[in-house]
Amino acid sequence: MAEKLVIVGNGMAPGRMLEHLFEEAPGRYEVIIFNAEPRVNYDRIMLSPVLSGEKSYEDIVIHGDGWYIQHGVTLYKGHKIVAVDRDARTVTSDHGVTERYDKLVIATGSVPFIIPVPGKDLPGVITYRDLDDVNAMLLAAQSRDRAVVIGGGLLGLEAAAGLKERGMDVTVLHVMPTLMERQLDPAAGYLLQKAVEARGIKVMTKANTKAIVGDGKVEGVELADGAVIPATLVVMAVGIRPNVALAKDAGLAVNRGIVTDDRMETSDPNILSVGECAEVGGNVYGLVAPLYEMARVAAANLAQSANKRFVHSDTPTKLKVTGIDLYSLGDFADGDDREEIILRDASAGVYKRVVLKENRIIGTVLFGETGDGAWFNDLKKKETDISEMRDTLIFGQAFQGGASADPLAAVAALADDAEICGCNGVCKSKITGTITSKGLTSLDDVRAHTKASASCGTCTPLVEKLMVLTLGDSYNPAAITPMCTCTTLGHDEVRRLIKAKxxxxxxxxxxxxxxxxxxxxxxxxPALNYYLVADxxxxxxxxxxxxxxxxxxxxxxxxxxxxxxxxxxxxxVTSAKELRAIADVVDKFAIPTVKVTGGQRIDMLGIKKEDLPAVWADLGEAGFVSGHAYAKGLRTVKTCVGSDWCRFGTRDSTGLGIRIEKFMWGSWTPAKVKMGVSGCPRNCAEATCKDVGVICVDSGYEIHFAGAAGLDIKGTEVLGQVRTEDEALEVIVALTQMYREQARYLERIYKWAKRIGYDEIRRQVLHDLPRRRDFYDRFVFSQKFAQVDPWxxxxxxxxxxxxxxxxxxxxxxxxx
Amino acid sequence: MTWFPIGTIDDIPQRGARCVVTPQGKIGVFRTHDDRIFAIEDHCPHKGGPLTQGIVHGASVTCPLHNWVISLETGLAQGADEGAVRTIPLKIEEGRILIALDRQLMAAE
Structure with a gap:
């Protein structure tokens, strides 16, 4: 019978441990996980991109529900373990579930440090630790109000950038003189502050928080000097401490963290600990690479497969704020026995510093240009004597040994055991070897098989270069089709960078x-012009x-x-007056062809360019505006006569169509948008092959989308049903705005929706009300500038x- | 060859074009992003599209009808397409643009 393995905590470290364990000793254990958070294992490193809107929660899930089922894992979501009985070998959750274990792994992670000031418990004070915190911040950000982030470290700055991206007015308070002082020297800290401020985030250093003030909710932060900074949201991101409470209660040896040996065993041999809560060799860790190393060691211990032991190594720090590149590694303090090489390029905002001791690199700080980080890291790890290349060292790998500045050559020149992915500890030969042995051809495959670039993603360009080197021309980098021959970037990447930078x-x-x-x-x-207009x-x-x-x-x-x-x-809908005006224009300008279009309006063809303004002037006098029949924008809203005339009509489909058209005309979209509103399911307005359609029914409005009746023919998908006309308009507008923000230029809604997923669109514009409202508001804002009749x-x-x-x-x- | 003044540089938008009507047909006068001026026939070798209505990029224009790319410098179709338009001699004197038209051809109109 399988032994019982119980895990307390469902973060990245135990998740990774299980992956190794299932590989090394499949079926050996029956696994039961208790997760205090009500969800599966997701990538906490990626919370910042979720906050800034670059990714969604679904994007960062590591193990979906299916994974637990596939491996026969019992996952108790939302169960916090409150007691461990080491004699009976049981754990008990706050919901009263008790499970017996043969082996127990404590992976309770860490808890945010809350500075003990008055007002710390006011509503509106949140920490930055898990998805619930991110959701709370997103909710608060809707106010577009003021936020204060306490703490100018990695987490604090990422939170500040995300909140700013979401439209808040953000101030960062940092108690030290420069930002991220534990990872950066003052010079780089200064550049970082400038880069952060350039994004419109205020930074106050040497700012000592005295109290959080407010009556019933947060209203501001008071500093030691008496100044009060108004805020409706305060994010505490001053640090974390290992979450050792459970282990302590259970009587395990606890120091700063839960004390383990180098095989991750606690003072009780049946209990292991991994993750941020564990203290091994006197150190606790917060970056993912050593935590994954713990996972590897613990898995080997549990599987009894190999005698792996945890060895300390320095881990580089990178900031995950798009557009700010920094890299820091090792020890960079000044000292008599140390030398340093510095490169500054003020206009480019580049600062590089390498700290040497006895001709060997012991620390590196890079700001603005971090491409050589992996190379410096490799030199440091191997303790390479750099005296030969000392003069050119700071310029990076491309300048060594006559190698060309070709970035591919630089990657080719890396040693086989050079670390490519710091998060997952994957070296070059592991990647190239796996590509060859498993016949991998896409980045996703490489991520799936090697984990390289699967966590924070900053090494993606390196991994892609390795794929190019290994696969040659058969590899289409990133399998992304570039926008055109002017760039190697695809549409999505360009759109993302336009926002981020x-x-x-x-x-x-x-x-x-x-x-x-x-x-x-x-x-x-034209694509860039559209993206900029939309953004x-x-x-x-x-x-x-x-x-x-x-x-x-x-x-x-x-x-x-x-x-x-x-x-x-x-x-x-038209009138005698309008038709007369059209007839007059046709006569006056001798327009050769007049044609009724498929979108229920009238086309006048064969007009000389010089005549256009005069034609428009006459049409304008009759009250006509441009129909945008030429635009990547809202074209027509086709309607039936609905309840006004039709004996089957359930609702005023004509009125709704006109309302939608009057609300949305003038908006630019990635490709043309045609809509239709039918007054009953007989669907005379043919709404079910439109980009967006509405079928009125007795109980409300059925909203359809992603139809096509052109090059492709495709019936619509049902987005959902709403009860009121107002709600129908809001959902349609939100859907259009989501499409405007996310689709590629010239990509019709049906293609975009297929790519994004119908459910995801439903979730964002139908079910997630705050999000729907955000999309709606952004569309309305944009219309202020778009609804001008061009004629x-x-x-x-x-x-x-x-x-x-x-x-x-x-x-x-x-x-x- | 006779030189005819047709306007000034400022009459043409950067990365844009204007059309000149002549007895020899329409001529397109193009201004690039770096203020170079070119004149070519306003008539795509493919299906006669009005090149002045195209998007100007680098020293090329893309025809609005079927996206042929024509070099403003040589008049040659770029890429896989084959064809050419006539380039028209052009000079700039004190900000004024002059194009050269062929007397004989004009007389023959």
């Missing part, structure tokens, strides 16, 4: 993302020269160079040059 012009994007061409091409420029609606100045001609002159170019013009007919603007003289020849060489003069 706060790039607000096309030249800024091209400069910062290292475009290979001077001013892009006809593929990337910075109030700040970005639309670049008309980067728009396709149709969007530049607000009409559709035809094969002979003439244009077609489609005015808006809200919901497909009347041009009738008033905008972009005159577009509609007139530069010059005409007269015939008689030419013929002289």
């Amino acid at each position: 706060r790039l607000k012009t096309i030249p800024a994007v091209m400069q910062e993302l290292e475009w290979k061409t001077s001013c892009g091409c006809a593929k990337c420029r 910075w609606p109030d700040e970005y100045a639309d670049d008309y020269q980067s728009r396709f001609i149709n969007e530049r002159v607000h009409a559709n170019i035809q094969k002979d160079g003439t244009y077609s013009v489609v005015p808006r007919m809200w919901g497909g 009347s603007e041009r009738v008033s003289g905008k972009d005159k040059h577009e509609f007139r020849p530069l010059a005409a060489v007269p015939y008689q003069l030419a013929a002289e």
Whole structure:
């Protein structure tokens, strides 16, 4: 019979331990996990990207529910162990569940340190430790109010950046003179402060918190000098301490952490401890690499497979704030027996410092340019004598031994045992070997099999270069299709970086993302223009020269160079007055073709470009505005007559269609958006093949999305049903905004939705109400700048040059 | 060859183009991001699309009809496409742009 292994805690260390254990001794143990958090094992390192919005919780799950089932693990979610009876070998949870164990692993992690000041328990004071904290911060961030983060270390700065990204006004209080003083020297700390401040985050150093003030809830933070900083949210991120309470109660030896030997055994041989709660060799650890090492050792102990022992090693520190690159490793304090090499490039914001002792690297601080971190780490680990390359050491690996500056060559030159992934302790040969032996071809596969770049992800470029080296041309880097030949980056990456680096012009994007061409091409420029319009609606100045001609002159170019013009007919409803105005325009400008479109409106074709402003002027007098029939934007909202006339109509589908169209016209989207509203399930408006459709039913509004009736034919998916028209509008707007923010340029909703997942979209725009509201609010904000009729603007003289020849060489003069 | 003044650099948007109507057909005058000026026939060798309506990038323009890319310097279609448009001699004097048109051809119109 299998022995019983009980684990208290379900964080990354025990999760990794089980992976090793199932590999080394499958079936040996029946595993039971108690998790105080009501969820599966997720990647805590990635909480910051969740906070900033770059990732979602689903993205960071390490072991989904299926994994526990597959391995026969019993997971008690939301059960906190309150007692360990070492004599009876049982544990008991706060819900009264008792389990017997043969082996027990305590992996209770750490608890945030709360500074003992008055007001620390006020509502609005939170720590930054788990997903619940992140959710609490996200909720608070909706206020777009002021936040104070106490603590200018790794966690504090990541929290500050995330809150800022979410729209809060953020101040960081740090008690020491420079930020992250435990990992950075003062020079790098200064650069870091500048970089943080450049994002609009206020930083106060030497700021000693005296009290958190407020009546019933947080209203501000009072400093020792009496100053009060107003805030509705206070995040305490001053540090963590090992969570040893349970072990202490059980009578185990406890020092700073739960004392273990180098095989992770506590003072009771039947009880092991791994993770941030464990103290091994007198050290406790907070970074993931040594914790994973503990997991490996503990698994070997439990499996009795190998005599592995825990050995201390320095772990590099990296900050996970996109756009701020820093790397710190080892010991970098000054000293008489030490020498240092420093490189500063003020304009580029680069600072590099290598600390040497007897010609060997003992510490490194890199800021602004961290690509050589792995190489310095390797030299340090191997205690390489660097006297030969001393003059060029600081410039990095590319400058050594005549090697070219080609980054691939630099990776090729790394030793086989050079560490590539610090989080998971994966070396170069393990990656290249696994790629070859398992025939891996994608980054995801490599992550799955080797764990390299599977945690914090900062080594992804290195891993990809190894894939290129191993697979040669057959590897398409990252399996990402670049936007165009001007860049190696894909659309998603470019969109992410535009937000993260706060790039607000096309030249800024091209400069910062290292475009290979001077001013892009006809593929990337319209895409970038759209991304910038969508992401910075109030700040970005639309670049008309980067728009396709149709969007530049607000009409559709035809094969002979003439244009077609489609005015808006809200919901497909028109009147005698409008039809008369159209007839007059057709006569006056001798428009050759008048055609009814599929979107319930009228198209006038064959108009000379020079005539466009005059045509629009006449249409404008009759009350017409642009129908955006040429735009990657909201086109039409097709409707049926609904309850106004139809004997089957359940609701006012025409009215809802018009309301949607009037609310959403003018918005730019990644590709065209066509909608439809039907008044009953007979669906005369054909809403079930639209990008977004509504079917009215007696009990409310069934919202559909992701249909197609063009190159592809696809029925819609049901997003969900809502009861009121207001709610229907809100959901549709939120869906459109999510699409605007996340899709790739020219990607229709049905393709985007398939890629993202229908359930994920449902979750974000239907079920997650705060999120839905956020999307809605952002759309409304953006409309303030988008709802300007482009036709009347041009009738008033905008972009005159577009509609007139530069010059005409007269015939008689030419013929002289 | 006769030189005709057609306007100034400022009349043309950067990374943009304007059209000049001549007895020889329409001519496109292009201004690049770095303020170089080129003149070519405003008529794509593929299906006659108006090149002045395209997106100007580097020293090329992409035709609005079917995305052929035409070099402003040589008039040649780029990439896999084959074809060419005529380039028109152009000079700039004191900010004024002049293009050269062929007398004989014009007389023949």
